[in-house]
Amino acid sequence: MTCKAPDYNCNGNDPVQILHEWYQPSKILIGGIFTHIFILLSELSFQMHPSEEVINAAMMIPKFYQHILALAFAIHEINEIPNILPNATLGFRIYDNYHNARMTYRTTLDLLFKLHQFLPGYRCGTKTHLMGVIGGLRSDTSSQMADILGLYKIPQGVIPSTDSGIENYLHIECILSFGSFQPAVKDETGFPSLYRMVPNEAIQYQGILELLVHFRWKWIGLMTFDDDGGEHFMQTMESMFSKNGICSAFTNKVPVTVRIFEMSDMNKYIMNSIPVFRDSKANAVVIYGENANIRWLAAIILGIKESLGEMTSFGKVWITTAQIDFALFMFQRTWDIQMFHGAISFTSLSKDIPGFQTFLQTVSPNQVKGNGFIKDFWEQAFDCYVPNSDGSTDLHETCTGEESMQNLPGQFFQMSMTGHSYSIYNAVYAVAHALHIMYRTYSNYRKMNNRDKPNSWQVEPWQLHSLLRNNPFNNNIGDEVMLNEHGELIGGFDLTNLVTFPNNSYVRVKVGRLDPQAAPGKVFTINEERFEWHKDLSQKAFSSAKLSIVEEQVPPFSLCNEQCYPGYRRKKKEGNKFCCYDCSSCPEEMISKQKDLDYCTRCPEEHFPNHRKDECIPKIQSFLSFEEPLGVTLASLSLLFSLITALVLTVFIKQKDTPIVKANNRNLTYLLLTSLLLCFLCALLFIGQPNKVTCLLRQTAFGIIFSVAVSSILAKTITVVVVFMASKPGNIFRKWVGKRLAHSIVLCSSLVQVGICAVWLASFPPFPDLDMHSVSGEIIVECNEGSVTMFYCVLGYMGFQATVSFTVAFLARKLPDSFNEAKFITFSMLVFCSVWVSFVPSYLSTKGKYMVAVEIFCILSSGAGLLVCIFSPKCYIIVFRPDLNKKEQLIRRIH
Template identity: 55%
Template sequence: MVPIEDHQYMGIIRLLQHFRWIWVGMFVTDNESGEHFVQMIETLFPENGICSAFIQRISLQPNLDDLDETIIDVLLKIYKPLTNQKASACIIYGESVTITWLRTLIFLQDQENIRYWIYRKVWVTTAQIDFILTGPQKYWDLQMFEGAIAFMIHRSDIFEFGEFVQHVKPGWNKRDGFLKDFWEESFDCFLGETIPDNERCTGEEKLASLPEPLFDMRLTGHSSSIYNAIHALAHTLHAIYSSRLRHKTMVEDPDIVLQHIQPWQLHPFLQKLSFNNSEGEKVSFNEKREIGGFDIMNVVIFPNNSFHQVKIGSVVPGAVEGEEIVIDWDRIVWHRGFNEVVPISVCNEYCHPGFQKKSKEGEKFCCYDCALCPAGRIANQTDMDDCFKCPEDEYPNEIKNGCLPKLEIFLSHEEPLGWGLALVALSFSLITAWVLGLLMKHKDTPIVKANNRVLTYTLLISLLLCFLSSLLFLGQPGKLSCLLQQPAFGIIFSVAVSCVLAKTITVVVAFMATKPGSNMKKWLGRRTANCIVLSCSLGQAGICALWLGISPPFPAFDMQSLSEEIIELCNGGSVTMFYLVLSYLGFLALVCFMLAFLARKLPDTFNEAKFITFSMVVFCSVWVSFVPTYLSTKGKHMVAVEIFSILASSAGLLICIFASKVYIILLRPELNTKEQLRRWKKE
């Protein structure tokens, strides 16, 4: 009928955890029961992040032959843990006499109660202990136990018991010496005819007039258990007798039936037992054959040295983990030495947010240092074992106790870098368009006709598109812009390089056709150049089409590269295809460079090979340096590097190939004549 002690253990653990009391002292009786309690609670402590600051065993059987020395020795052993200011929470396990013995030791150490503040503790007492006042202890100060939290077996407030106690008289049973002794001690008087009137008990004293510490008019938890046990047994015997009657026609004498019942025969009926006691409380066993729980009381001490126990909660058997106790925390009255602040019971100061625990060598895990969270991690609560990373879209603040949202960035037209690159791209686009218009205006001049006008126009148009394609990389990435960026760049640049390659091949073929007996003249003409441009461009277009079909680029967020920013970018989808596009472009440029280098000294007035050589050197240099630079940059600067490479390589082609033509057309028109061409040939 008494709740199992495991629930009390867990109730104590949950109480300590709620107030974060992790450095706890223990006073236990020096006997087998006390050792069992220590073993059980010391097993649960580490599992729940709690440590025992000390374990002080109290012997309740001092050696009478050596009483003075024994008390002095015990006082010295008890005094140190009592004055341990770090362990503000102390558990007392034992019997009611344990409290009496502890109070006696403290009284002997500080009889004037001038150092009561030294013993400022939150006492947590177990259900085996009752706060009692006997003998001279009735006059001792109780302030050290103010705010104590006591676990007690649940008790019922039975009204009939209170009425019964009010009518108790010391002369009810003259053969019962207990009642006589209790009466005399409680009312400080004596029963008997030879006692002086001023010391004699009248017998009419009322137990209800005694303060609660001396006599409680209500049933204690232990008495409530006995009360319920008697009723449970009565209900069980009645059920057994009723069962016998249903199976027999002849009515048997109840005394005869019950005399032959064995104890084990009660179990099946007890397991199904369920009834309401006189207070209306339901009494029944659960599936684990447990009944009842524990009340959690708060001891309130009054100025007149009396006290009252206020129920503040209870232990709930069978509750889900973490909800084993229910407490109205706001009703707790703390020891006045804590200044109405929840006590702290830790080995050292808590680690504030931004710090994590760091264990001390040779100390229990509850004693630790505090270390600042490492880079990229935070601790947003007090006393955290480990710091942790922020979500991907957030980053740690400066003091590492919280996370801040990352700023989404991309290369915008509005920022200096963005509009600067856009201005350069538009400027070169206008220059390219102007050069195209200039050459078309002078299309019949020898310098324009010399190297295939169609190839020249196609090259300028592709360069114009190259400059404009760089604008696709600016602004917030979208589905369409991501799909167009890399394929447009790859195809347009392939057309431009193919035109340069066709021009180079045209120069080589033209020179070879001038040799006697050569049959290379059939390869001269627009058809060969157009085939070169078309075939080389279609090769790149096929790679881009395959790229878009297998793994097309898409808008994405890079949350890892930068600690405080989210990069909005276009994910290439397939890195392999991206580098395949670059490799193909590089292959065309390399072939073009080798042919142009070999043909740079061929005798022709308007031989473009040497200019193409310079343009390919610039082009290849830009894109060779692009790869390591691109891989070593992060964020919007990666986009800026690619835009710069597009502009630089396009500008290199434009300047190296067409600067000399523009110079001759505008500033040296006398060189742009057939006579000049013939004069050079004669020479």
């Protein structure tokens, strides 16, 4: 095709040459569009050609120069391997897009149509063939490249052999982007030949979420550019955050105008951002977008330090995505890189390539020909001047060429291959292996058709696509590289921790891995012991957690407020995001074992909370034991009163023929003393661990024995009254005098109580039971009465007997009798009734073993009251005043 375009000369040069390009000629070319230098262009005046626009200023990011060198190294390495592309070599043409959309379009057209001249839409006699373009660190760069390259979909490309004379048409097969960007970009461009040499960005989103959940960071800051990519990231992450209990404390959006260095907008953005970062409680900040965000963030941190005082440190956990590197301009060489100490980054997987560092060490401005980048890089990186060919110099020190890139700090250049450079390296190999397969297929075809020497090697567009997708290959170090059906690299990310040093250098320490192809449970792995945190955050974590003296071993907090420790639960704050809450103590009988729980859990019945309410401990079994002081005391009193009763009974038996014993029916006296003896002994049934036998006997035995005792007292009282009434001549009560009356009263009165107890045992018998809830921390081993109604029927009937006895005795207290017991029975019944009336409220107000102790005390005190009030006067006469225990004294006192 001949070149006939107005205003252009095929033999002439472009009016304005692109200053930074690197061209290595060959029949087969791989193009590269990189972002290495930032330029400031004047406003468009539309009075001159766009190529003649004036560059006002240029700033270089030296760290990105490795991207350019990685492509050159990969092509050099492939050309040294003869079995990949036999009888052919690869060349390259690399341009800088100057971080500018206009220049991206311009350099893309240059790749298509220029051989040291600029003629859009025309080819001027060249037979070189561009088989792929590598670029797109940013998503907008990739889409801008696709806008141009997508217009030139030539259906056939011909790559000639050395003796081919066939005319060849230019063919662009694909764009291989080494930057990570959202999947929507590819669909929006409508350019299917766009391949990503990094995994799908959605994998990173999940990795960020896993990282936040692992460290329990719930209050998060977000920083991104105010563009479509940033909006997509925000919407995706906010949805994932809300499902996992995470809130965004603030959202910092970098205006698009800041990206193109609008000074007024830059200053306004920085001043507005300072209080946002400074005053937020969010210690973890996720940074998404591009490398420029790190430079703006550094400016914000410097502004914060100035506002707080130069000696003040300011630390947060900066979490960056894979497309972001800690790369600064050379004029920022004095900035303190330690502001980023402890940052966590997702990085593309990379490995050290043998020979790459040696290749870097050979780079010198005097040795690389055709490299339009090396001069500016060398001058800005080493602050010296590379002399022109005419030998002129300026005021700067002249570069010797002996400077070494390995002496540059890590934020300006790295000798080890970065993740982005490794992606570029693999992109070159992807194109080379696809061409190798096509060449091998074509060669086999020629052999099958008996053609020893092919005249041309024809390539269809779809062939390269099918070979790039789902066709794994191994690069020169043996790593498998494979793109899926969507043109995305199948792989994962490394998790690295930035460790800085006082000399303003840093290293990246691998602390984890995000591998979607790993086995379940191992997709996200992390080694927490290898992390280092910013000293400010370590101090904050130490002062809050109080867990460790070694500050770096304590992960920092990133919460809206202090954590709720075990024993407390979170309580929502009205009007705030759900991540902001108050801490409320767990209710009774409930605990929380972990921090920041929304609810407390109830302990099992056989356990109870400790005083901190953070653990359930087993309840102790509680019952009135013979081993404890209270049980020993009551048992001793029971035995003591039993012994006293037995002694009284013995005395009365020995003195059975004396008047004082015979005066009031000694058989009733023996029965009463025996009943009291059994009453005192039955108190022992209430002490010790309850079992089936003791539960059945204790209340029924107590009720029946006391009924017999009270019945005996009632019989004695009625006997006194009947005897007195019968002493009058002609009284009808004379026939009632005798033992039959007393025995009948005792028997009939006691049988009623026996009947009540029999019904109780037959219908609702008492049984051993465990009370889990009445007393905190104790399991009360008790006798369940079976029927509370029957229990109170027993007590009620006994009270009825006592009331009748008290009434009769009170009425008979003044009857004339030398040994009249009525007044003593009256007082004893008064004591008895008082004890049991006070028993009911006391019994109901106590729990556990103390309830049993109250009942035992009432049994002992009421029995002791009967014993003392009725028998102490008689024992006194029998023992100390035997002179009064005579029949003559009895007769004299009667008269």
